[in-house]
């Protein structure tokens with residue numbers, strides 16, 4: 354970074370852009386000094402795409418650092434004797450591959466709301482905001498533009514449906530946390546909504562007591578409350594599926610719990626239902642599918658939960674790719690909004706010979722860290738030895754026999770929130786301690802417990818896929834997606850809005 358700084362002092366900004374390559378420099382330059390996105394300029398030079406896709410399916414594994422697919426593949430092979438769809442796509446010569454730079458307006462490290470707003474409006478906004486510039490200027494989200502152009506729009510997620518990623522495509526709010534208002538902005542603008550977050554629609558949970566469940570049904574949405582409802586209503590014109598008051602469960606917990614499996618559909622099942630509905634339109638559709646809990650597991654340093662949700666994401670992406678395979682009008686994009694905690698499998702043992710055996714220990718994990726924490730705290734509430742309770746709980750949920758010294762660290766951190774200071778302060782929390790201790794057995798360690806600024810992986814297949822090859826910024830996706838739909842709309846950026854005053 355020191356070299357970069359000293360270079361920047363000596364060269365002009367124009368020269369710097371040339372040296373770094375425009376998109377690469379975007380991630381390094383301060384937000385305020387960024388010029389027009391390179392992808393947008395390229396799109397203008399190239400004119401309309403040769404063959405615009407009629408349908409676009411954007412599959413987002415939220416908070417997916419670049420090593421996640423390369424660990425999901427061997428876990429799928431070990432656990433199910435089959436590979437992942439993304440791994441196969443990566444070796445498909447017809448697919449295009451690239452990277453997205455992710456910096457938001459006010460930080461090199463974006464949050465999900467700002468990343469999604471960049472996709473959804475083509476402008477960078479501050480973290481925590483949805484399609485709103487710092488001076489309050491409202492940006493028009495892509496769902497509204499596509500709807501005007503006759504496209505149908507769908508949002509599917511394992512998060513609350515009003516969470517940052519889905520909301521960035523269809524809502525405009527100064528604060529990403531205002532779920533009650535975000536839910537009202539979906540009404541009539543988005544044709545298919547499926548995920549968690551029923552509370553934002555429920556008159557008993559909303560502050561204003563408005564009954565959005567009823568209002569959506571009055572507007573022609575088929576309401577799905579359970580997995581059975583989803584499977585029983587294929588091809589409804591409009592769908593509202595809300596399966597939990599808040600987030601949907603981690604896949605690792607969903608797999609192990611029959612009641613959850615009966616009640617909550619998988620991301621792949623929701624994706625197939627959304628596609629059956631959206632394809633009813635005669636002008637095409639845009640569908641965003643989000644595996645949100647990959648991000649949540651990364652925040653927890655919970656590698657097994659993360660990889661099982663990545664596999665669930667991959668199953669949903671496979672459903673999208675299968676839909677597109679029989680036709681020539683559908684673009685499928687697999688990517689992420691930002692890295693998170695950057696897990697990696699380390700070389701373990703002499704000559705790294707133990708790495709594979711360490712990784713195989715993930716097969717013994719059968720619960721998320723949240724479930725492990727709740728169980729251990731409950732057990733520790735009763736009389737008995739904390740170290741014994743910790744060792745038996747960890748053994749039951751991971752198959753790992755913790756040494757007593759490790760169990761002291763984990764028990765005190767998880768149950769009492771007490772731990773020795775850590776050199777890496779990102780890990781100064783119960784999940785950081787649990788993740789590090791278990792990482793000594795699985796070989797997988799994390800850089801911290803928060804988002805990172807890495808470029809994210811992208812693969813695309815179908816008409817328009819080559820538009821996504823190479824290095825782009827999130828903001829470059831918007832002009833491509835609107836261009837395919839024949840929409841001419843440029844939202845203001847922080848720079849253009851300031852210049853207009």
Ligand SMILES: [Zn+2]
Nearest residue numbers: 416648649804
């Ligand atoms: Zn996150």
